Amino acid sequence: MRRRRREHSAVEMQMGPMIDMVFLLLVFFMVTAKPIKPEADVNLGLPGMAEQDAPVDLPDEQRIQIRADGTVQLNEQTIGSADDRDLEKLLEGLTRLAKSSAAAKAELLITLSPDDEARHQRIVDVLNVCAKAGAKNVTFDQPSTEGGQ
C-alpha cells in the first residue's frame, strides 16, 4: 500500500519550468519579430496622347526642377534648399498658382524636371507638396535617352 502511494507521487507534473519556457519563447518572438510596415500609394499620371480633332484647352503649366543636390526650383527660381524637407515656400508658391489658375478657369499642370542624379525621395517630397497644394495634374518631362541598363 505504501509502495503504491510513492509511485503515484513520482509522476507529478512540474508546471514551473514549463511556464518559464513559455515566457522565454514569448519574449524571444516578441524581440525578434519585425513589425510589418504597410505600404501606401502615390499615384502619378503618365503623359498621354490627345486626339488631333479634339479641341485642346491649354493648361497653366508650371515647371519644378529638382537639382542633383536636392535644391528645388519653381520656374527657374530657387525655392527650397537641399535640407528643407517640408518645402514650405514651394507649397506657398503652388497654392498661390493653383488659386490663380482656378480664377482663370485654367487647369494647373505641373511638370517635374528632376536632374538625372536627383534622388527618388526628393521627387516624392515634391509630389507631397503638389498634393498638399491641390495640384492634380503632375507629370514628368522627357527623360534623357542614353545610359539605360
Added chain:
Amino acid sequence: MDISLPLASSAVMPDDVSNRDIVNLDGQGQLHVANRDVTDDEMRAYLKERFRATPPLKIYLRADLNTPAKRIRQFMEMASQAGAVNVIFATYQR
C-alpha cells in the same frame, strides 16, 4: 527584395490592390521582376506583354529612396510606351 521605400505624407492606403504588377527598382537603378534582374529591353517586352494579356493593369513601382531620377523617368517612359496611363509609387506613410 531589400528596398528602402521613400516616406510620403500625401500617400494613401489603397482600397483595392487587385490587378497590380509589382516592379522593383533598386538604389543602383537595376530593375527586378519577381526577384529576377531584368534589363530595360526585357522590361519593355514584359510590360508590353502584360498590358496586352491582362488590361487594365496598374503598375506598382517599388523604387528605392536613393534611386536616381533618371532611372525613374526611363521606367515611366517604358510603362507609357507599353500603354500605362499612370504609375503608382510605393511609399511608407510619414
